[in-house]
Amino acid sequence: MAALKAGTRFKSAVCATQVMVIAAPEGDLELSCGGSPLLDVTADAAGGEIDADHKNGTQIGKRYVNEAGDLELLCTKPGEGSLALGGTPLVLKEAKALPSSD
Amino acid sequence: MNTMMLLEMAAQAMSERAAVQCGDDRWTMAELFSGAGRVASHFRSLGVENAALLDVSSPAVPLSLFGAGWAGLPFVPLNYRLTGDELDALIARITPAVLVTDSDRASQLEGRDGLTLISRKELLEIARGSAEPAEPDWEMDPEEIAILLFTSGTTGVPKAAVLRHKHMVSYILGSVEFMAAEESDAALVSAPPYHVAGMAALLSGIYSGRRMVQLPNFDAASWLGLAHKEAVTNAFVVPTMLARIIDELETGAAIAPASLRSLAYGGGKMPLPVIERAMHHFPETAFTNAYGLTETSSTIAVLGPDEHREAAGSPDAEIRKRLGSAGKPLPGVEVEIRDEAGKPVAIGDRGEIYVRGEQVSGEYKGRGSLLVEGGWFPTNDGGRLDEEGYLFVEGRIDDVIVRGGENLSPGEIEDVLHEHAEVADCAVVPIPDEQWGEGVGVAIVRTRGSEVSAETLQAWVKQHLRSSRVPQHVEFWDELPYNETGKLLRRKVKEALGGA
Numbered sequence: 222m223a224a225l226k227a228g229t230r231f232k233s234a235v236c237a238t239q240v241m242v243i244a245a246p247e248g249d250l251e252l253s254c255g256g257s258p259l260l261d262v263t264a265d266a267a268g269g270e271i272d273a274d275h276k277n278g279t280q281i282g283k284r285y286v287n288e289a290g291d292l293e294l295l296c297t298k299p300g301e302g303s304l305a306l307g308g309t310p311l312v313l314k315e316a317k318a319l320p321s322s323d
Numbered sequence: 324m325n326t327m328m329l330l331e332m333a334a335q336a337m338s339e340r341a342a343v344q345c346g347d348d349r350w351t352m353a354e355l356f357s358g359a360g361r362v363a364s365h366f367r368s369l370g371v372e373n374a375a376l377l378d379v380s381s382p383a384v385p386l387s388l389f390g391a392g393w394a395g396l397p398f399v400p401l402n403y404r405l406t407g408d409e410l411d412a413l414i415a416r417i418t419p420a421v422l423v424t425d426s427d428r429a430s431q432l433e434g435r436d437g438l439t440l441i442s443r444k445e446l447l448e449i450a451r452g453s454a455e456p457a458e459p460d461w462e463m464d465p466e467e468i469a470i471l472l473f474t475s476g477t478t479g480v481p482k483a484a485v486l487r488h489k490h491m492v493s494y495i496l497g498s499v500e501f502m503a504a505e506e507s508d509a510a511l512v513s514a515p516p517y518h519v520a521g522m523a524a525l526l527s528g529i530y531s532g533r534r535m536v537q538l539p540n541f542d543a544a545s546w547l548g549l550a551h552k553e554a555v556t557n558a559f560v561v562p563t564m565l566a567r568i569i570d571e572l573e574t575g576a577a578i579a580p581a582s583l584r585s586l587a588y589g590g591g592k593m594p595l596p597v598i599e600r601a602m603h604h605f606p607e608t609a610f611t612n613a614y615g616l617t618e619t620s621s622t623i624a625v626l627g628p629d630e631h632r633e634a635a636g637s638p639d640a641e642i643r644k645r646l647g648s649a650g651k652p653l654p655g656v657e658v659e660i661r662d663e664a665g666k667p668v669a670i671g672d673r674g675e676i677y678v679r680g681e682q683v684s685g686e687y688k689g690r691g692s693l694l695v696e697g698g699w700f701p702t703n704d705g706g707r708l709d710e711e712g713y714l715f716v717e718g719r720i721d722d723v724i725v726r727g728g729e730n731l732s733p734g735e736i737e738d739v740l741h742e743h744a745e746v747a748d749c750a751v752v753p754i755p756d757e758q759w760g761e762g763v764g765v766a767i768v769r770t771r772g773s774e775v776s777a778e779t780l781q782a783w784v785k786q787h788l789r790s791s792r793v794p795q796h797v798e799f800w801d802e803l804p805y806n807e808t809g810k811l812l813r814r815k816v817k818e819a820l821g822g823a
């Protein structure tokens with residue numbers, strides 16, 4: 222599978238979370254939210270329970286990255302589940318302080 | 324990707340926050356969102372291909388911009404100073420189109436082929452109306468065109484820069500933190516809608532959650548008055564605006580607003596004396612120089628507040644010079660300096676500025692992409708990078724003076740002249756020369772009361788640069804010709820000094 226394109230959107234199967242891909246590495250990615258695989262944003266809601274180990278929530282406008290730093294997702298709708306790649310939780314990317322230029 | 328996504332996020336997370344105001348007309352994020360949905364429904368019903376705007380700043384600008392994005396139409400903000408044939412030519416290039424404009428213009432333009440007119444007042448009524456907003460069904464194709472922006476055409480027929488949703492969204496995601504503004508923050512928006520800085524200001528304001536206070540027609544007294552009245556914390560100005568604001572402060576008619584935390588400037592070269600005076604009058608304000616082009620979705624490099632202070636206070640001449648630099652590229656933007664053959668030059672050498680990044684379009688409608696191998700955009704701006712990676716911009720490549728086979732950069736000579744205490748402004752241009760092909764001509768604006776001579780200024784240049792750079796023809800003018808967004812009309816200077 223080719224790298225996910227920037228701009229691709231997913232939603233959680235088990236909570237309100239929606240994300241957009243900012244950057245992604247090549248290959249098959251096992252992305253999940255709340256412990257269940259992420260769905261295409263247009264898919265019907267699957268329902269189900271949030272896994273208690275993946276229940277830290279997502280915040281709108283925040284970016285989530287893997288440890289390698291090559292996967293980056295932007296949360297466009299918040300929810301109660303948390304994001305993971307291959308079962309490993311993604312972490313909040315620290316905001317870089319840029320001067321306001323406009 | 325769609326710029327609408329930015330507004331949707333803001334309306335979700337900050338629905339009741341003030342988004343934009345102009346005079347007494349105020350819109351929250353939620354109102355802007357539903358208003359854009361009604362505008363989108365209306366635009367769709369018209370069967371047009373573009374949504375254009377020929378008007379000053381007002382809430383109709385973000386409503387049309389987002390309404391167009393929602394409806395899947397390119398938004399085309401036109402320069403409201405254009406009239407007659409120039410305007411007709413641009414309109415012919417975008418029809419069938421809907422055009423949002425003021426009532427006077429709307430009646431003048433009635434009956435044009437392919438043009439559906441909506442007055443500003445009508446558009447605001449549609450947006451405030453009771454109709455159901457469109458379903459949130461905007462296209463998320465990142466390749467769709469978000470904005471078509473005609474370049475100012477200072478050198479010829481205006482070109483329509485194509486800014487796709489991916490470019491604008493990448494710029495915002497790369498440079499603005501979502502909801503970073505405090506609820507009490509306010510940005511004073513004085514860049515006109517037809518300037519890329521005006522478009523960028525709207526998107527940044529929405530995404531950061533900073534209330535936007537629009538100033539439709541700039542003059543220094545109104546700008547200062549509004550900044551005081553609305554406790555403005557952030558603003559962007561072009562260099563000519565900043566110079567006028569300082570002049571106004573120096574007359575004693577107004578004082579600097581203490582609320583102003585951040586003042587960004589760009590859109591043209593800032594003369595060093597102007598920024599130094601500005602830092603003196605706004606001692607508590609953080610200054611940011613933003614360098615960018617229409618074709619790069621606005622800002623690609625910034626000189627931040629700390630760098631301003633460090634450069635201004637440094638005893639080291641090399642560091643002090645950085646006050647005249649464009650700073651360093653934004654994260655996600657790469658900059659290279661290349662020679663005429665397109666090969667990168669050594670650090671410190673002059674050449675053409677090339678830029679690469681997700682926000683870089685480099686495409687004109689009907690002309691295709693100007694990107695070269697590897698996705699690099701040749702900006703046609705000349706410049707250099709110093710040892711620390713600071714970018715110095717030295718004017719358009721086309722402006723280079725070719726004297727006996729030697730390329731002279733007007734910017735380099737102008738920088739030296741600006742450092743002379745009695746030079747208020749200057750423009751160096753090529754003039755015909757029988758012996759060398761081209762020679763160096765300069766139009767100088769002296770500081771008030773100065774009677775400095777051409778010989779003194781020629782000697783000053785000779786003291787700092789090689790003798791080939793010394794202007795052979797010096798004229799003294801009352802002022803230089805600038806367009807309304809602060810761009811020097813170099814061609815006019817060139818014509819007046821006898822160049823073609």
